[in-house]
Amino acid sequence: MVTGQVRAPSFGTLLRGLRDRCDFQPPGTVATTRRAPGLRREELALLAGVSVDYLVQLEQGRAARPSAPVVAALSRALRLGAEESALLHRAAGLAPATGSVTRVVPxxxxxxxxxxxxxxxxxxxxxxxxxxxxxxxxxxxxxxxxxxxxxxxxxxxxxxxxxxxxxxxxxxxxxxxxxxxxxxxxxxxxxxxxxxxxxxxxxxxxxxxxxxxxxxxxxxxxxxxxxxxxxxxxxxxxxxxxxxxxxxxxxxxxxxxxxxxxxxxxxxxxxxxxxxxxxxxxxxx
Structure with missing residues (x-):
């Protein structure tokens, strides 16, 4: 049997997966019972400083390749560690940031x-x-x-x-x-x-x-x-x-x-x- 090489997830698929995995309550919001896990698109867009429409385009693969500042802002908003942030950068076709500012709170x-x-x-x-x-x-x-x-x-x-x-x-x-x-x-x-x-x-x-x-x-x-x-x-x-x-x-x-x-x-x-x-x-x- 011939097996093909496993393809890395697209930027949009990876971003959606990371958003769904978020287990923190967004600052300034009231805790509620959620029908789905993770951050809502509106919440992530606000935290990262991008529009909801642009975030939808990114997740659906309809937007042009995101810039390094946008990927960095998304990483910070999602509270990603160094490895996951590097993975998101690579999925966007960007070199992972080296010597970057620490934005993960221990x-x-x-x-x-x-x-x-x-x-x-x-x-x-x-x-x-x-x-x-x-x-x-x-x-x-x-x-x-x-x-x-x-x-x-x-x-x-x-x-x-x-x-x-x-x-x-x-x-x-x-x-x-x-x-x-x-x-x-x-x-x-x-x-x-x-x-x-x-x-x-x-x-x-x-x-x-x-x-x-x-x-x-x-x-x-x-x-x-x-x-x-x-x-x-x-x-x-x-x-x-x-x-x-x-x-x-x-x-x-x-x-x-x-x-x-x-x-x-x-x-x-x-x-x-x-x-x-x-x-x-x-x-x-």
Whole structure:
């Protein structure tokens, strides 16, 4: 008997299979009983920053070969590990990214985000994509689950979005903008072959003169955290220390905002983030 060579799955077939296998609840959504497993097309499209129609065309094999930034965005949205991401790149006719930015959150970090409920906590990739956050983060800074596509990247958000509802000291905000652009330059130097990062930097230059100016002026330097003075619409004025913790073995970073103990800031934050408080919503990323 003659056996033929097993053909590798097409990009559309592989993408659909990976979407069906997703076992996580999309950030900002309410848990419901689903008739079919995995992410819905609408959910994946929002997370990856592509249109639903384009995603349908990709899955059905009717679209032209996807670009490297699109495949990278889909990999991030699907929370693929290095091997599966490389497989998706190869199915698209692209060379797997080498030295790419880590965007997979380890289980140990997932547990820390879940358990640190009293303080706002978030996890970011080296190129400032918001990957996880806890309910206290939502209570302090708003519902990150409502942000889709590039709006969930902090540098993009800071350079393109209107002012947030939470007032932040303008001088500290200016320092923060300089710091994250300088940090993004570090990521750009360390990951020159990451297609999604390159695409982000190019797009920021095109849409934000402020970013282009800061990018030229900024010295590449890692973000070390900053103290923030904020005026929250529910809690009132708060002074919080923003500390950075590096995840071991990768370039993910966890940001934790905490007040000095025994202060009015500590009392206000505790009331804001208490279960059932007006600003607290259980929408962890």
């Amino acid at each position: 289980d140990s970090i997932e547990r820390m985000v879940t358990r640190l409920r009293q303080w706002p906590v978030a996890v970011y990739s080296a190129d400032w994509w918001l990957l996880r956050w806890n309910p206290a983060w939502t209570a302090l800074l708003g519902d990150s689950g409502a942000l889709h596509g590039r709006a969930r990247n902090v540098v993009w958000f800071e350079m393109t979005q209107p002012d947030p509802d939470v007032w932040i000291d303008p001088r500290e905000d200016d320092m923060f903008r300089d710091a994250i652009v300088g940090d993004l330059r570090v990521a750009y130097l360390e990951h020159p072959d990451d297609a999604e990062l390159a695409d982000l930097v190019t797009a920021l230059h095109e849409v934000s003169p402020e970013f282009a100016e800061r990018w030229t002026a900024a010295r590449p330097a890692r973000y070390r955290g900053l103290r923030k003075h904020v005026d929250h619409p529910v809690a009132g004025p708060l002074v919080l220390d923003g500390d950075i913790f590096q995840a071991p073995g990768c370039d993910l970073r966890m940001i934790v905002y905490s007040p000095a103990p025994g202060t009015d800031d500590a009392d206000r934050l505790a009331r804001l983030t208490a279960p059932g408080a007006p600003g607290e919503r259980d929408t962890a990323g």
